[in-house]
Amino acid sequence: METDERRLCVFFEAVGTRYAIEAVRVLEVARPEQGDETLHGNLGLRDLASVLGGSPGVALTTALVLDSSPTLAVRVGAVEGVFDSSSLPTVALSRRLIPLLSPAVRGTVLMEERLYFELDADAVARGLPKQTRRPELVTAEASGPCLVFESAEQRFGVPLPMVKQIIGRGESFNAAPGRGAFVGVVGHRDSVFPVFSLTGVEVEPLIVIIEVGEGGVGLCARRADGVTRSLEGVTVLDPLRMFS
DSSP states (O other): OOOOOOOEEEEEEETTEEEEEEGGGEEEEEOOOTTOOEETTTEEEEEHHHHTTSOOOSOOOEEEEEOOSSOEEEEESOEEEEEEOTTSOEEEOOTTTHHHHTTTEEEEEEETTEEEEEEOTTTGGGOOOOOOSSOOOOBOOOOSOEEEEEETTEEEEEEGGGEEEEEEOOTTEEEOSSOSSEEEEEEETTEEEEEEOSSSOOOOSEEEEEEETTEEEEEEESEEEEEESOOTTOEEBOHHHHHO
């Protein structure tokens, strides 16, 4: 007797964030009327973005009924389809991502260069930790050249030895469902890094990936000004103390 080794997942989005969830944990995909607060008249309908700490969506036209205890019905946006994820690259939550995304998110899945949060059906209703609006800036005296970059008209510097890469904010970025200093994750070279905004601006075109301890973090940037020792008017960061 042959066994089915496929791992089918439902891939969908809600308020700009991409998700995947095991298909066996989805009892129903429905199209409720806009404004309905229940499904089939007896199952409470909740906005997934709100459940996970974000802002309510205005065009969430689909409902997923999750096989959880108790049963949970959530509004989402477009459902992309059901796909076999058994051969797709997956990354478990790193030590830095666990306090930001656990327990509702169990890891990430990469499909066609796009990064998705894989939801844990049993933990979705517990939501995500509330995020601060922006991280506390910890500064340091520069002892060598720094990479200088701008975010929301402010100039920041990071010691050059800590800089791993500057990348564009592309399909490998997935926005966090909540809104705060933690704005999402980005995949780069088989790793997934948390991305933070230093200024409260959530959408900027660049991400500066820096090495901090055992892992890395990404910082949103409007542009990179280059490497310099001339740091007048630049806030030089101490990432080790900020993200330890």
